[in-house]
Amino acid sequence: MFTEKILADRTQHMGSSAIREILKVLSRPGIVSLAGGMPAPDSFPMDYMEDLTQRVLREYGTDALQYGTTEGFAPLKQELQKYLKTIGVETEAEGINVVTGSQSVLDGLGKILISPGDAVAVEAPTYLGAIQALNPYGPRYVRMKTDEQGLIPDSMAEVIERHHPKMVYLIPTFQNPTGRTIPEERRRQIAEIAKRTNTLVIEDDPYGSLRFRGSFIPTIYSMAPEHVVYAGSFSKVFAPGLRVGYYIAPELISKWLVLAKQGVDLHTSSFTQALATEFLKGGFMESHIPRIIQIYKPKQETMLEAMEEHFPSNFSWSKPEGGMFIWAEGPKGLDTLQLYEEAINNNVAFVPGKYFYTEPGEGQETMRLNFTMADEDTLRAAVGRLGTAIRTVLG
């Protein structure tokens, strides 16, 4: 029998599956979950998956089943280079490395950069999965202030001056959990601060292509390529079950990330990389993104309308131009964990916002709502029931 004594010191940073615990009720029949972060299954290209797998077997044969290089499947890197150019992310094919979901570049960055106690600057609130990836390496999180336009550059500059973080972690477009997007002017300031202070910025960009309204905003990477790790993914624009993500990083960082990855999984699945290659090569990305948007945009509009109708006037929420989430904030004193219990009684679930903050006690009155998984009628009814739960809890 082994006891906790066998664990490494770092393992104490990894516990806390409180969110897993509260989300366990989601499997209860009848509950509509607005808690997820999964793409809608009807957004997957089932109509040509068979065609894509045949192309993979015909085009790459045994290479799709063989060990590959840690850096990634060469044909995928070439196709990614062309695709990324269309969104203003310019680099050589060799400058792009493939990872097993963009999550795994966060683990890699933690591993190669963070000594216990090193500062990591994060938006408050930020992506829970980034915290989970970095926690084992013992970082000290320092929070940067945000408003409706995302990260406030002055706060980033202050935090850098005071804490010298190893990295600044950002999701600039349609952020998880808030859905907010940092406007171009602020991105230029962020890029300038990164360059001036020689600070590494992680630009995590899984949702950037899911834009329903408004205009494209250039990446921070394009403004400071020597100081930014740009991370992208096929999870939200093709299929998360492939586990194919990619990144571009300054040379030194890239070199060590590859060495770290070699120890972790040798390389990402050749077969799913080949599927992603054929998806890009066949022009499916261009045709598929509008299809996804056509599914998500009305869902988001339905949710926003239903919130307008059912949420009390002392609530405010983000109206993102894309992505998968809406962020709602209730009046001071509201405890959304308590609200969660009441919502479950009303057969609707969400994620209490406190889980997206690194500091205990923050975000008690906030919550994240996802609109991609349920159909419009279900969304409308679920938001109605959530409104009822809110009024019950607020009394």
Add this chain to the structure above:
Amino acid sequence: MFTEKILADRTQHMGSSAIREILKVLSRPGIVSLAGGMPAPDSFPMDYMEDLTQRVLREYGTDALQYGTTEGFAPLKQELQKYLKTIGVETEAEGINVVTGSQSVLDGLGKILISPGDAVAVEAPTYLGAIQALNPYGPRYVRMKTDEQGLIPDSMAEVIERHHPKMVYLIPTFQNPTGRTIPEERRRQIAEIAKRTNTLVIEDDPYGSLRFRGSFIPTIYSMAPEHVVYAGSFSKVFAPGLRVGYYIAPELISKWLVLAKQGVDLHTSSFTQALATEFLKGGFMESHIPRIIQIYKPKQETMLEAMEEHFPSNFSWSKPEGGMFIWAEGPKGLDTLQLYEEAINNNVAFVPGKYFYTEPGEGQETMRLNFTMADEDTLRAAVGRLGTAIRTVLG
């Protein structure tokens, strides 16, 4: 511009890609590599891959493309449970967790168990990839003695008593790099020592099914299930490009491995897990392993015959009953790194054995030869040229 100053302290343990450097010449035209560890491409089931992908799409639909649980694809766990029973590895389906290649369970074990300076007991020589996976966590390796029958149990007992290692890492069957197999009697002793001293044994078993001769030997796991992490893989019996491995571990270890994996890659590709499921479900594993053996057995026999013919009499080597490698040892004073240069001049490559030792200076006169990749005529000629290189270096 970033400098090494940005790196974590642990990153210093990750360097040393000396082996990568020396293997760079392998891409030079004309060189026959006996250095690899890859399965032969003609051992892949190309004839029914299209059938398998169609089954996956028909059977699992969008589930094969969606996010999945960190623990693994439920239908795969069920099929694995049945398959593992046939090789005497008994557990519940929920006791089996899937990983992105069995390499990644080594990273997970390092992460959750190893504080810097903690002892890890390894065979000398041992699998290089295990060292690479564990290095970032700062272990102190303690070596256990081996002979022609693999690990010497008394040495394991001594090392445990003296160093209290967090884990004992073993490849009991057709070990990489030596090809050696620990006989049943020793396995029973190893299991008893693990139980008596409450020590965690990692039984890494990627090659176990590739038996050309002799009889099946039960796993150490079957003798001490509460003290063994059993790790298996589809890489050598189906295709490494899928990156699907699996493990069974004591409950506490399993729980933390899942939490660690969640931060690293969320879960293993649903699509490639579904392919592995259909491979098992369709009975392809049973029919495919004999096909692989039919390819590898004559290759190994050819290599052993050619070594008999061309290697000088002061060389000895393993005659494994299966697996992918032969381990050769030259006379004291031979430097196989020097031999490597001469072999490259003769258009043949191998891995100098020193890279499989954790202690500098050990294994200078040893080398690992792989027989799976080249055809028999090429193998015969390459071993001949290697014999010439040996005679040149020995003078």
